Amino acid sequence: MTDDVPVLTIDGPSGSGKGTISRAVAHRLGWHYLDSGALYRAVGVAAAWADLDLDDPGALVRCAFDTEIDFRETPDGDLRVLVNGHDATDELRTETAGAAASAIAAIPAVRTALRDRQRAFRRLPGLVADGRDMGTVIFPDAAWKVFLTASAEERAERRYNQLKNKGVSVTLAGLLREILARDARDASRAVAPLRPAPEAVCIDTTGLGIDEVVDSVLALLPGRGV
Ligand SMILES: Nc1ncnc2c1ncn2[C@@H]1O[C@H](COP(=O)(O)OP(=O)(O)OP(=O)(O)O)[C@@H](O)[C@H]1O
Numbered sequence: 001m002t003d004d005v006p007v008l009t010i011d012g013p014s015g016s017g018k019g020t021i022s023r024a025v026a027h028r029l030g031w032h033y034l035d036s037g038a039l040y041r042a043v044g045v046a047a048a049w050a051d052l053d054l055d056d057p058g059a060l061v062r063c064a065f066d067t068e069i070d071f072r073e074t075p076d077g078d079l080r081v082l083v084n085g086h087d088a089t090d091e092l093r094t095e096t097a098g099a100a101a102s103a104i105a106a107i108p109a110v111r112t113a114l115r116d117r118q119r120a121f122r123r124l125p126g127l128v129a130d131g132r133d134m135g136t137v138i139f140p141d142a143a144w145k146v147f148l149t150a151s152a153e154e155r156a157e158r159r160y161n162q163l164k165n166k167g168v169s170v171t172l173a174g175l176l177r178e179i180l181a182r183d184a185r186d187a188s189r190a191v192a193p194l195r196p197a198p199e200a201v202c203i204d205t206t207g208l209g210i211d212e213v214v215d216s217v218l219a220l221l222p223g224r225g226v
């Protein structure tokens, strides 16, 4: 019975630190980790490879059902994502892939196509799941629910520093525009919009360091963190 497997959900907007915090918390707990955004990004990338039209919901839904997505951990703890057998990890992290994912994620049947794949990550000893609707739709019975936020300006700055470190040339103003557009699309869609579950603990990470946020999340699970 997977219902017996404890789940911690961490939802929030782009750049709020969900991925960073979820990976660190999962590592500290020794639990599995689900990056649900990577599934939507993988479908977006597979659709681009197949030259599908983002305005053709039927083709995108078929793509969501048919795309093979595998997560592999390297010996040094790096998580790689294989899309239809190709390592697409770096392509998935681009702003283009994020925007495509956000667009296809608004199609209800795409969300249905990915629902069971997400729930299959629920395995002992536990799961930390990051996304937009982990606490509201995918794991509504999760024992712990967190909603991370940060000001749009700080999120844009974090993304700017992240991309600059990777040698990607972007502007802060452009990133801020993209973040605001993605927030608006993710929060306004009809199905599973970005919003905290009523019982979620909301943490505003503006001005907080990564370790402080990790400690605040682990403090919600007394006796479980190390
Ligand atoms: N509390 C924090 N303080 C400073 N930087 C942070 C903090 N949390 C995350 N970061 C940095 O911000 C960047 C974005 O974080 P991350 O990718 O975890 O966000 P995300 O919410 O998962 O974004 P997305 O939804 O777009 O995948 C990373 O470079 C990360 O190291």
Ligand SMILES: Nc1ccn([C@H]2C[C@H](O)[C@@H](COP(=O)(O)O)O2)c(=O)n1
Pocket: 014, 036, 037, 038, 040, 041, 098, 101, 102, 105, 106, 130, 131, 132, 133, 134, 182, 186
């Ligand atoms: N549970 C989820 C996860 C992701 N999405 C969509 C919306 C996001 O803008 C896009 C990329 O996600 P990210 O990798 O930035 O977390 O995918 C969603 O709708 N539901």
